[in-house]
Amino acid sequence: MSNSTPPFIPFTRPSFNQETIDAVGEVLRSGWVTSGPKLAEFEATLSEYFSGRHVRCFANGTATMKIALQVAGIGEGDEVITTPISWVATANVILSVGAKPIFVDIDPITRNIDLNKVAVAITPKTRAIMPVYLAGLPVDMNQLYNLAKQHKLRVIEDAAQAFGSQWKGKKIGSFGDLVSFSFQANKNLTTVEGGCLVLNNADEAKLAEKFRLQGLTRQGMDGMDVDVLGGKDNLTDVNAVIGLQQLKQLPAYQTRRAALARQYFDVIRSELASAGLENLKLQLPVENFSESNWHMFQVVLPLDQLKCDRAQVMTELKDLGIGTGVHYPAITGFTLYKEQGYKTSDTPIAERIGRSILTLPLFPGMTDEDIGRIASGFVGILKKHRKN
Template sequence: MSAPTFIPFTRPNFNQETIDAVAEVLRSGWVTSGPKLAEFESTLSEYFGGRPVRCFANGTATMKIALQVAGIGPGDEVITTPISWVATSNVILGVGAKPVFVDIDPITRNIDLNKVANAITPKTRAIMPVYLAGLPVDMDRLYAIANQYKLRVIEDAAQAFGSQWQGKRIGSIGDLVSFSFQANKNLSTVEGGCLVLNNEAEAKLAEKLRLQGLTRQGMDGMDVDVLGGKDNLTDVNAVIGLEQLKQLPSYQTRRAALARQYFDLIRTELKSAGLEDLNLELPVESFTDTNWHMFQVVLPLDQITIDRAQVMMELKDLGIGTGVHYPAITGFTLYKDQGYKTSDTPIAERIGRSILTLPLFPAMTDEDIGRIAKGLVGILKKYRKN
């Protein structure tokens, strides 16, 4: 019997129209930042209700430049979460500021807003929440805290393109909002990202910061008045984004349908296996706010005899790919060497040690979800402690 088809934890989807659009840009002779980038930024601005938008080479650059636009630098503190891709805190260090990690809510797995006020000091300049797997924090509470303490908010919405808060798109409200368009995101330009800003002055500064601080002065002159980098998005990437935007509604619908299947089938398999008392933690069952960028479970490691890595290997043997998003940042050597300890954020430490990302992408079938649910529960039953 042949092995079952392997299901990766994610797979980008680029249709023939996208391929044709890229080929057209390549034939045009203008492949770096040009007319397609301008069109993409304009289209994104419309998507976000007319707010200024600038695109960048990756989602890390968007956060770095957001911090610079907000005036964050040496001696400042930025409150954030320890459960994120390490870029979130690396960019804070990169501008000379200090990340201050606040523990997470065990249900949403986002920063616990109840604990933010206790972390604020006279050096605190901003809050950088992360919307894990596309689920936003309580935006009303977030901005109430920020307004009370006169803090900037830089939303790490890398995974939240298409998510909402009370019917409003993430990015259409708020302060500085950063998105990633990396290959595994709901909307992908292969690599890239965008920053939603508050006004044209911030947008102009972001433009300069992404291209060596350059200011053009007419046809024959230029000047540099700030220290910038090389973070511009190309027209090749931009045209992919334009085509992806056309497909986004169908992608979102399919992701939500797959997530519903996960909830139903995992619960069915647990009941069938007699494991209803097993503490397998599922994500927040929201079909209004989140974009279902990822479907993550928290394994009941205290109720089974193997660790997460062994669970992942068992699933791989069944033809199922998985991911880890994310271990606690405070456990990385770079951060331990600066005095951070995972014990300071115990919920994040537990979640970071136990969280498992299951496959979720629009091209998956209902049968794929059935295989995954059956495989995962079968492993949990096999290694259940007596």
């Protein structure tokens, strides 16, 4: 009898059914594969999803954020308040329009920007707040928009990870100011690559269209003109038809993600108790099942109680056939930002979380048995490296 190696569990994996594959084939056979009728249908369907708000799609979630800044008129000399715990694109787009990111430390529990500290960071140059909803958990939206109104600031929501999340029963994106989503391959809804921007009115939507396609202004049959500096950020019909199919499956995906997250809480706590690790200060996510979309399941390692670092934990999990991720190290620790004078010590909570946060696998295709295997292996590693 041969020993079988259990299959590798990646930290995430997209799900595509046969209907999606067939729909892509239809688009390819149609001969119209770039931006066309399927993109228009996808945008209209998203608009309906977001309570009738204007929606425009783009080639990726970085473009959506940059164009949101451009639509808001943010540029040279302006300041945008954001979080240091995010994918670096959040800060890079601020730099790319000539503005300056101002990093505010995070809440140690939610790991989102600490809105209680934002007011102190506001200066006469501040034009916008760009919160990030880490792992799909939104900030306090009432506090966010009250703060923005009080100081007359735009809000550009980096909701890249929050498609399907809610705030008090309302979908993120169905209200607010400019709201940016990513449809990259690891997101809850994917178009392989892509993103969308929810806008306030038809004028903003038209401007966003110009920015996504070289600033082009169509002038009927007689010609065309360009009146703003745009780029090449349009979404194709191939991507759009994948998004349309994903929207159909989203409710089932969301239900499964929440069920897997609940199992994580139960099984990890049970494994910790069985291993005698009740006093280990392992930080689990906020247990919010009414508002989070459970994009990721992240833990914060108690490194001060362990004889190893995060990299060792990740290596040993990989040896067990379990993939993990780091989302995210503090942006202020990257060379590009250090060279501009940013210091991780200015946001100490973000610096600590950035060194110790770990993403465990979570995607709809996982089984209940996968959760047990991950939790058992993970807690076993913690027990092995616990300081006496």
